Amino acid sequence: MEDLLIQALNGLASASSLFLVASGLTVIFGVSRIVNFAHGSFYMLGAYLGWTLVTRLPEGLTGTPLGFWGGVLLAALITGLIGMVVEMLLLRRIYGSPELFQLLATFGVVLVVQDLALMAWGPQDLLGPRAPLLRGSTDLLGLRFPRYELFLICVGPVVLGLLWLLFHRTRWGRLVRAATQDREMVSALGIDQRRLFTGVFFLGSLLAGLGGALQLPRESVNLHMDLAIITEAFVVVVVGGLGSLGGAFLAALLIGELHAFGILILPKITLVLVFLVMAVVLVVRPHGLLGRASAPVRGAAAAPDPPVGPTPRPLVIAGFAALALLIVVPPFLRDYEVSILVDLAVFVLFAASLHFIMGPGGMASFGHAAYFGAGAYGAALLVKHLAAPMGLGLAAAPLAAGLLGLAFGWFCVRLSGVYAAMLTLAFAQIAWSVAFQWVEVTGGDNGILGVWPAAWANTKLAYFYLTLALCLGGTLLLRRVVRAPFGMALRAQRDSTLRAEAIGIDGFRIRWLAFALAAAMAGIAGGLFAYAKGSVFPTYLAISRSVDALLMVLLGGVQTLSGPILGAIGFAGMQEQLMRASDLWRLIMGGVIIALVLFFPQGLAGAVRRLWEGRRV
16 A cells, blocks of 8 residues: 555656647647647756756855745746747748648757757757755655656646636636637737747747746756657547647546556556557547647638649659669669668558648648558568568568558558557557567667568669669559549549538548558558568667658648658758767757748648649640
């Protein structure tokens, strides 16, 4: 019983810390509808600024309550001001853009902040001081428990109470609640939404910074804090219900306690527990525990995307020229350069498969790497356990990924928007956990080695031509499906589900089959990548791999069929060159991504198409 009580208190402390970050994210999304991936960066900045202010105080203030707590509060305030500046300079310009482009812009902010933090504080972990007046432990029902953890347990409810008073007892808070429920009506009443959004971002960023600064006595400050916290914060927000503070608090308590007790019962399950919880909640309650469906948009409905027309002539000419170069030039290149071309061909098919469900299908996915990794493991497991030839392994790759897509897609295509995207992320993390922990079959973190091509394709050049043929064939197949009756039905249910069903289109069935087809194509890319590298690791299913595919699609443009091709080439080439040329490649790439979102919101292919159509007019 003593151990259970201690674990329960530890869970409460973790839940309180998580709620601080998630509450800010909830407030921001509830009002602005921005999927703020940079919220974790503000958490990290709060921790770094808190460390600097607390440890670099004048000699008379170091170690005093005023010095420590003043530094924590000042760090939170500065972080709020930084968030306000980011909102005014960047996010204010893209409020009318689709949610995924806002996600892309905030991911660019993440890359910029990571390198700025590296320049300012260095790569080493930084240890903060213990909190004055809260050092040591106290007697609680005959048990010794850290005082600082008890303090954190109290912080969460206090912050929840203060936020409730702010939103229910002040005019500004009532406006925020009104904007959360019906943003268009608030605008129609003459409220200046720009000032309202700026204030909300200041508050949300301040809460994130406060959450980061309060971690100083608990853990070290490092450059990985942002991505580590943002995933769990998103899970809390989605499980609780987008825009619901009470839901976020309830979800934080649920996840904190499950983490605390899960490590006692099934230690390995803690790696994926939050995603299991999210998957179960979204399947049972599609809008979260306390969430509600968003109010319908008033006024004229947004025009659907235009039918897929002919590809602009400059892109056609550039495509044929690039294909000719890919056929003629590789024999004159070095093996390393040919291997880069292999990776590029794989990424094109991977991006095209994601674009198929995002563009024509209108379904966002944050976990598309699950099917890329399933294809890689499908081929590798046959090699490891059955010594199967390469042909059989490449045939098994789309089969394994397609079956996984059928299983996961049956749940995911029933949801829409951010809820659907987060459910895909949950299933991808579950697949990653299986690959990481089922050591007897998958090799765990050591992976599967010795996955080499057959003798006739064991040279870099021969394998490149095989990869080029399969990836080009898969990409052209997806393009053909989009223009076929199935693709027209897919776009019809995307533009108007009710109208599509009224003329006899089974929207669920169309989306489900499209999801499985996209998964199978990603599986082909994963199988080819496995044979190219000679090994398979759980990182093939990781979140970072899904983010790469998402960036390729958004950089190229969702509205055009040539978008994923240009996006994959641009992203992979830019990343390769920047990583080789500069240690600050994240800063440069983040700046490029932000510039593309601001000046080319339709992506590279969309910009070319608009220029070509403008010339024709």
